[in-house]
Amino acid sequence: MINALTALDGRYAGLTKEIADIFSEYGLIKHRVFVEIEWLKFILTDLKLAPFNDLSTEKLDKIAQNFDLEDARNVKEIEKKTNHDVKAVEYFIKDKLDLLGLSDIKEWVHFACTSDDINNTSYALMLKKGKKAATNLLRQLIADIEQKALQYKSVPMMARTHGQPATPTTVGKEFINFAWRMLQEADVMDQSRVQAKINGATGNYNAHHFVYPEINWIEASQRFISNHLKLAPILFTTQVNPNHSIAFVLHAMIRVAAIVIDMDRDMWGYISQGYFKQRVKKGETGSSTMPHKVNPIDFENSEGNMGIAISMMEHLCVKLQKSRFQRDLSDSTVLRSLGSAFGYFAIGVKNSLKGLSKIELNDGVIQKDLDNNQELLAEPFQTAMRVFGEENPYERLKELTRGKKIEKKDLEKFVDDLEKVPLDFKKRMKQLTPETYIGLAQNLVDTYFQTYLSKE
Known part of the structure; x- marks a missing residue:
């Protein structure tokens, strides 16, 4: 509207x-x-x-x-x-x-x-459905990330620490990092039990027991919550449910939202560096004044909405566990916004999914960064020098590379001048390139799928 x-x-x-x-x-x-x-x-x-x-x-x-x-x-x-x-x-x-x-x-x-016997059970049923919807969305995102991890498992990429060139990785390994983090929280959300109570005005079954003292109302309420509503009974309350299960679910969603924002920002950065291109849709406009632009708006949208979701969920988690004495109504108005938190979360996930659906790897730019940063090999070279007893390996490579752009020939000359490294290992050092210096990145992607997909 x-x-x-x-x-x-x-x-x-x-x-x-x-x-x-x-x-x-x-x-x-x-x-x-x-x-x-x-x-x-x-x-x-x-x-x-x-x-x-x-x-x-x-x-x-x-x-x-x-x-x-x-x-x-x-x-x-x-x-x-x-x-x-x-x-x-x-x-x-x-x-x-x-x-x-x-x-x-x-x-x-x-x-x-009491009113909250009806309200807390209603919200519990809503929460149960809401967390299922949120988890289903999250698992769609995880599946998309996993697919990209497999697709790009073996594509070398220059990593960055502190925003600066660092030890190479693979594109797939960086995707699988996010899949694994989100998967932990999806499992927490799936496994969390939603609790509810139906025990009267101050949680003691006062009216129930007064008119029917022969009934075991504690057991009866447990039976009703478990069998009729398919929720987890909670017995120890005031008039209001202390809302632990709401906080438990929302705290997991807060962590998910933070992870999604982390990925959104990385994707934004990789797009700005040219590592990914975005597919152009006919008729769309990227800027009102700059016709050439294709902005990463889906990831930006996801980041912004996830930020709102986090703010709301943090307040809900903390506020809904507080009630003056046996009851006040400040929780009632806050609970009305529970759906809004889930709504912003859903928008965040869906826009992240949309952003991922538009990207294409730009192999040329990625390869150029690897070729233009031979200093990435300073780490393996100084490590090898330590193994073979060369003096001051770190300091010597620092002198050669820190704050400088070097070429392949500079590294080859450096290797030739080493005194204690055997000739066969020198040959290995000369053959090493930033593109091939990716450690066990591919194996880690395989390990993820062997570990987690085998459980399904």
């Missing part, structure tokens, strides 16, 4: 649709209705606290299953009167029960619950 307040619902709406489906106001209300219906079914069919015809379970299920935008608007209309969003859901369900001829059970809706 061109009049949307945030870029998530405006410019980037096409990139965040699956996130909006989960975390929108509509999504939240829909999850609340689902939890209320599941709790009602549990009360009636598992705990059997009131006479109930099992055939009517289908009618209850349809309230949640058929919930649509019009229903959500009805809930919002009720909320205008109640000024309470969860109570509006309760009244909405009671109205539905009246229409279904189930008025006799409507007072069991929201039985012994």
